[in-house]
Amino acid sequence: MKIKEVADLVGISVRTLHHYDEIGLLIPEETTEAGYRIYSDENLETLQQILFFKELGFPLKKIKDIISSPSFDRYEALLMHRKMLLEKRRRLDRMIETVEKTMKYMKGDIYMSNKEKFEGFDFSQNPYEQEARERWGDEAVDKSEQKIGNMSKSEKKDFEERFNEIYRKLAAIRHTAPDSKEAQEGIKEWYDFLKTIGDYSLDAFKGLGQMYVDDERFTRNIDQFGEGLAEFMRDSMAVFADRTNK
Known part of the structure; x- marks a missing residue:
């Protein structure tokens, strides 16, 4: 089956299947000379497993580790x-x-x-904290928690107001192109803000953006600021990380 046929059959986006291929989670059986991805029945069985794990709240990195294990x-x-x-x-x-x-x-x-x-x-159990620990390890999360925990009440209030302010600003420009100057300036502000509470690498920043879309819990909370904001942030964060890594 071609990628569009798989996307329509399963009810997920072509972009999601592209991402699964890019991270080595679901590699098509064949890619034609013209660049078309062709999926086999075995690929579809693997995709079913991925979606089962995803439904139960497993992060993509953990799913990849599980299904690629020889003992799976x-x-x-x-x-x-x-x-x-x-x-x-x-x-x-x-x-x-x-x-x-x-x-x-x-x-x-x-x-x-x-x-x-x-x-x-x-x-x-806090699902956000657990997922972050599995994706980036305990140390970065512990440092972020410690910084926030050591804040005074007024500092925490300022932190929350700044957090919401950035989200509102990004929501206001969410219909612009992710690689536009306006979008990139806004997403850099978000990256700089995250760096004040944790040691987030550019790869982790890009992965976080993908999680905003992959995990419906994140999508639901982010899109409260404006429908489609999670996808806009995911795309803008990917552009920012790729450009800055060069």
Whole structure:
């Protein structure tokens, strides 16, 4: 199958498949002399595995490590996927039940204890922190946490205001070309800001931008400032990293 056919079949973008190829996560069976990527049935089976892992919150680097390991067993992985998805469904079912009970409670039909109001919620692990640790290692994250933790209340407030200000400025120019002077000046401001709290290399900066699109949790939060902002930042960050690396 050609790349457009695969994208339409699966429901993902051609750009995403290009990225998977570039990072060695999913390399097409063949690339024609004209540059067309051709995917085999085996490629599609690998893509299914990638998307299963992605649905469960695994970062792309971790997925690549798992599926490229000589000890990787696809059937065993499917059993694990099933187990984890069933657990995810169980938690979602509990949350749906809590929503329905809360609606009845608001109408005065039933009584709800405070404990019942929060059944199904699980904040035992911060997914953003865990993903960052797996992608870039503990040291950079620990340094960032330490810097933020050592800030006074007023410094933290200034930090948050600056953070939001940059996002609002980028949202305002998100319809411009990622390689435009305006976009690159805006994204440099974002890079410089991140460097104040952590030791982010240009490669890490580019990878972070890709995560903004690959991980729906990031996309959802970023696009609150303006629809399409996550993709604009991803593309602008890639241009900035590539240009600065030269």
